[in-house]
Amino acid sequence: MAQKNKLQFVILGLLNQQPLTGYDLTKAFDHEIGEFWQAQHSQVYPQLKRLEEQGYITHEITISGEKLEKKLYHITTTGQAILTTWITAGTPELTATKDEFILKLYFIRTSRDPRLPEMLSEQLQLHSEKLQHLQARLTTVFPTKKSQTENFGHYLILQHALGRENYYVTWLQETLAALPHKA
Amino acid sequence: MAQKNKLQFVILGLLNQQPLTGYDLTKAFDHEIGEFWQAQHSQVYPQLKRLEEQGYITHEITISGEKLEKKLYHITTTGQAILTTWITAGTPELTATKDEFILKLYFIRTSRDPRLPEMLSEQLQLHSEKLQHLQARLTTVFPTKKSQTENFGHYLILQHALGRENYYVTWLQETLAALPHKA
DNA sequence: TCCAGCATGTAACGAGTTACATGATTCG
DNA sequence: CGAATCATGTAACTCGTTACATGCTGGA
Numbered sequence: 001m002a003q004k005n006k007l008q009f010v011i012l013g014l015l016n017q018q019p020l021t022g023y024d025l026t027k028a029f030d031h032e033i034g035e036f037w038q039a040q041h042s043q044v045y046p047q048l049k050r051l052e053e054q055g056y057i058t059h060e061i062t063i064s065g066e067k068l069e070k071k072l073y074h075i076t077t078t079g080q081a082i083l084t085t086w087i088t089a090g091t092p093e094l095t096a097t098k099d100e101f102i103l104k105l106y107f108i109r110t111s112r113d114p115r116l117p118e119m120l121s122e123q124l125q126l127h128s129e130k131l132q133h134l135q136a137r138l139t140t141v142f143p144t145k146k147s148q149t150e151n152f153g154h155y156l157i158l159q160h161a162l163g164r165e166n167y168y169v170t171w172l173q174e175t176l177a178a179l180p181h182k183a
Numbered sequence: 184m185a186q187k188n189k190l191q192f193v194i195l196g197l198l199n200q201q202p203l204t205g206y207d208l209t210k211a212f213d214h215e216i217g218e219f220w221q222a223q224h225s226q227v228y229p230q231l232k233r234l235e236e237q238g239y240i241t242h243e244i245t246i247s248g249e250k251l252e253k254k255l256y257h258i259t260t261t262g263q264a265i266l267t268t269w270i271t272a273g274t275p276e277l278t279a280t281k282d283e284f285i286l287k288l289y290f291i292r293t294s295r296d297p298r299l300p301e302m303l304s305e306q307l308q309l310h311s312e313k314l315q316h317l318q319a320r321l322t323t324v325f326p327t328k329k330s331q332t333e334n335f336g337h338y339l340i341l342q343h344a345l346g347r348e349n350y351y352v353t354w355l356q357e358t359l360a361a362l363p364h365k366a
Numbered sequence: 367t368c369c370a371g372c373a374t375g376t377a378a379c380g381a382g383t384t385a386c387a388t389g390a391t392t393c394g
Numbered sequence: 395c396g397a398a399t400c401a402t403g404t405a406a407c408t409c410g411t412t413a414c415a416t417g418c419t420g421g422a
Contacts, residue, residue: 002383002408006283013290023373036285043410045375068418070373083290088298090305091284094313100189101274102219102343107196107266108336115271122273130277153291160285160354167350171343185380185411206401226382228403251390253401 007047008056010037012083015057015075022048022071035137036157048073056082111180120179124172131165138162190230191239193220195266198240198258205231205254218320219340231256239265294363303362307355314348321345 014020014028025048026041028034048071051057056079059071075083101123108116138158142148148155197203197211208231209224211217231254234240239262242254258266284306291299321341325331331338 002406004283005408006281006286007409010286013286016290021373022375026373033289036289037281038279038410040411041374042376042412049375064372065419068373087287087290091287091302092305092309093283094309095280095282096221097278097280098189098220099278100187100276102340103189103193103196104270104274105336105340106216106219107199107270108339109334111332111335113335119274122275126275126277149294151292152294152296153288156291156358157285157288160358163350163354164347167346171346175339175343185378186382188380190381204401205403209401221382223383224402225384225404247400248391251401 007039007043008051009083009086010039011044011047011051012056012075012079015073016080016083019072019074021073035134035161051079055079116179117176120172120176124169124176127165127168127172131162131169134158134162134165190222190226191234192266192269193222194227194230194234195239195258195262198256199263199266202255202257204256218317218344234262238262299362300359303355303359307352307359310348310351310355314345314352317341317345317348 010033011025014025014033020028022041022045025044026039029037029039029044048057048059052059052073055076057073057075059073062070062072064070101119104119108119141158142151142155193216194208197208197216203211205224205228208227209222212220212222212227231240231242235242235256238259240256240258242256245253245255247253284302287302291302324341325338
């Protein structure tokens with residue numbers, strides 16, 4: 001079994017909104033949904049092939065210009081059923097994160113370790129940038145109250161990620177401030 | 184290249200504190216450091232072999248009882264150098280988390296989706312349990328002010344994880360409370 | 367005409383999980 | 395003496411990243 005194939009559900013979910021090509025899906029992983037899911041095209045194309053073999057999606061070929069063939073994928077009713085089943089089922093496993101910075105922290109023994117201030121500052125910088133990015137995303141994607149009620153789940157995700165980064169930044173600031181001063 | 188081998192550094196870091204067997208390391212991944220890093224013994228043993236081939240660790244064989252051979256691994260000075268280099272270097276990549284629940288949320292279109300309350304409640308339950316677990320861990324592992332200054336990094340990690348779960352729980356509660364009431 | 371971007375695939379590899387496999391020790 | 399745990403390994407497989415490979419299109 002190894003691991004639970006979640007990529008298939010992302011793809012089914014996106015195709016459930018509108019027909020897309022593999023290229024479109026890959027772009028989505030870079031942009032629209034890149035905040036919470038990523039995949040390269042080298043994962044996307046084989047997965048599309050497998051989903052089609054299973055009968056969850058089909059494709060039609062469209063021509064751009066003279067002869068560039070695009071495969072536009074559609075979800076089937078079977079695919080929709082699979083998608084609904086997945087969403088409706090429970091999600092009892094919490095994702096374990098493997099944060100390299102946190103791992104490094106574990107090997108810092110004392111609050112006077114001279115590397116601590118730099119390490120925390122670097123993360124503060126990174127997470128501040130991410131926080132700003134998320135703030136910008138939230139106001140671009142959901143500028144009005146009304147827009148938040150359409151695609152409500154997406155709104156919740158962005159707002160949740162924003163809060164998470166905000167906590168991370170605050171924690172880094174407080175931890176930095178609480179370090180013993182140099183003598 | 185594929186992916187950055189962080190497991191090697193966890194092992195080096197643990198061996199830098201005291202000599203351990205593969206079995207001990209595997210137990211540590213289940214217990215002491217399981218909050219922020221996990222690995223099965225099927226990953227640990229081959230990694231130990233590779234680390235020894237590279238000269239970062241050595242092992243001595245000890246006998247338990249009549250003939251049970253245990254391989255007790257020690258870090259070498261080369262290994263210590265590698266470890267220090269890794270810790271001291273920057274950590275500029277933020278870990279992207281792939282949370283299945285968050286992914287499902289994305290496909291919920293309206294705040295009136297009947298599945299939302301159950302979904303949020305389930306996560307609230309799970310994250311509350313994790314929060315309590317972390318609270319218990321923190322008070323067991325670091326009962327006194329003094330104990331927090333030894334293994335300061337570990338203290339920071341636990342305290343950070345606690346804050347993170349606390350935010351998650353609060354967010355779930357607030358989101359649940361803000362859902363439109365049933366007519 | 368050239369170059370960025372569109373479009374689709376495969377190959378090689380490392381990371382991580384589950385399962386298979388074996389044997390020793392300790393304690394009730 | 396039997397079961398839980400100690401102890402070490404390998405095999406098979408999936409997930410995910412980087413790199414290789416090819417060709418078309420549209421606009422400056």
